Amino acid sequence: MQADLAVDEAEQTLVDRSLHQRWLTEGPNCKLFQEKLIELTGAKHVFFAPNGTLAIFLAALALEPEHGDEIVVPTFTFYGSATAALFAGFKPVFVDADPETFNARPEAFEEAIGPRTKAIMPVHIYGQSCDMDGIMAVAQRKGVRVLEDAAQALSVRFNGRHAGTFGDVGTFSLFSDKVITTGEGGVVVTNSEQLADRIRLLRNQGRPHSGTFEHPSLGMNFRITDLQGAIGVSQMEKLASIRKDRATKWRLYSEGLSGVGDIRIMRVLQGSDIVPFRFPFLTADRENLANSLEKAGIQTRGFFYPMHLQPKLRAAQPQSLPVAERLHAQGICLPVHVHLSDAQVSDIVGVIRKHFGS
Ligand SMILES: Cc1ncc(COP(=O)(O)O)c(C=O)c1O
Numbered sequence: 251m252q253a254d255l256a257v258d259e260a261e262q263t264l265v266d267r268s269l270h271q272r273w274l275t276e277g278p279n280c281k282l283f284q285e286k287l288i289e290l291t292g293a294k295h296v297f298f299a300p301n302g303t304l305a306i307f308l309a310a311l312a313l314e315p316e317h318g319d320e321i322v323v324p325t326f327t328f329y330g331s332a333t334a335a336l337f338a339g340f341k342p343v344f345v346d347a348d349p350e351t352f353n354a355r356p357e358a359f360e361e362a363i364g365p366r367t368k369a370i371m372p373v374h375i376y377g378q379s380c381d382m383d384g385i386m387a388v389a390q391r392k393g394v395r396v397l398e399d400a401a402q403a404l405s406v407r408f409n410g411r412h413a414g415t416f417g418d419v420g421t422f423s424l425f426s427d428k429v430i431t432t433g434e435g436g437v438v439v440t441n442s443e444q445l446a447d448r449i450r451l452l453r454n455q456g457r458p459h460s461g462t463f464e465h466p467s468l469g470m471n472f473r474i475t476d477l478q479g480a481i482g483v484s485q486m487e488k489l490a491s492i493r494k495d496r497a498t499k500w501r502l503y504s505e506g507l508s509g510v511g512d513i514r515i516m517r518v519l520q521g522s523d524i525v526p527f528r529f530p531f532l533t534a535d536r537e538n539l540a541n542s543l544e545k546a547g548i549q550t551r552g553f554f555y556p557m558h559l560q561p562k563l564r565a566a567q568p569q570s571l572p573v574a575e576r577l578h579a580q581g582i583c584l585p586v587h588v589h590l591s592d593a594q595v596s597d598i599v600g601v602i603r604k605h606f607g608s
Contacts, residue, residue: 302423
C-alpha cells in the first residue's frame, strides 16, 4: 500500500468543509461533481457508483440481459470489464486487439457478433479512444447495444466527442491511478431517458427517492459518500493541468524512446485524444528491460493478461487471440503520475537507452 499522491491541500480543504457541514452521504458535493461531469462529458445523465467495476455492473444490469445473451468484450482489458458483465447476466465473448493501438477494432466486434449477441463493449485502453465511428456503425448495422468501458478515458475525446458517450451507456473509474480520483469511485453516463430511469432505480434500492420503504423495482445500493464528491470537485478543478502534465510526459517519453532498440510505442488512433494512463510500449526484451529499470529504482507495470486465458473466463474450447497474447508477453508500462518530474522522465529514458546501448 502506498499514499495517494494525486491529492493535496485542495482536496483536504473541501473534505474538511464537507465534514464541518456534517454531510457524509450523497449530498451537495456529489451534486456539484455530477454537474461538472455533465459539462465535461456532454452526457445527459451522470450517476455515481462505488467503483469502476460496479459502474460496469450497473450499466450492464440496465441493459437487462436475459439467459444466454452475449456481450462481445475485448480480451485485452482489465478483469473487471468481463466479470462485471458476467455477474450482470451476460456471457462474455472475447475478441482480439489491434496490434498498434491495443484497442479492439470495429471489424473484430463485427466478426464476433452472432444470433445471441445483445451488446458489445468497446474498452478505451491506456488513454485513447477506440474507433467509435466504426464501432457505432457496426452496432447500428447489427442492431446491438453498446456499453463503453471508459474507465481509463475520462476527458478523452474522439473527433470531438467524449469517450463513453457514443454508445447506449458508458462507465468511468475514479480509482487512484486514473485521470482523476476519489480514492475509489465509478461513474455511469447515458443519453437515454429509459436507461437513466432504470439506473436511477437500480442504484437506489429500486425506488426513485430515498426515505421510503416502497420499492417498485429491484435495486441495490450503489451510492457514494459526499466526501468522495468533495474530492471529485477538487480533482475536476485540476483536470486541465493533469492533462497538460501527462501530455508533456507522453511527448518526452515518445521523443526519447522512438527508434531505441526494438521498442514499438502505442500508436494513437487518428481523431483520438491521448490522455496517457501510463506510457505503454512493446519490446521482445521485456523481462530484461524491466529488471534493468527495477535495479535503477523504477517501477514498471506489465500489460493485461488476456481474458480468454483467465481460468474462470476461458471458453470450454481453448481460444487463440494472438495479438493480445503477444501484447501481454512484450508489453511494458512506464509511469506518468503527477509527482514524476520531467527530469525523472529523462532519467528513465536514459536507463532504457543505456539498456539498449543507444
Ligand atoms: C479498463 C478498466 N475497466 C474497469 C476497471 C475497474 O475500475 P475500478 O478499479 O474502479 O473498479 C479498470 C480499473 O483499472 C480498468 O482499467
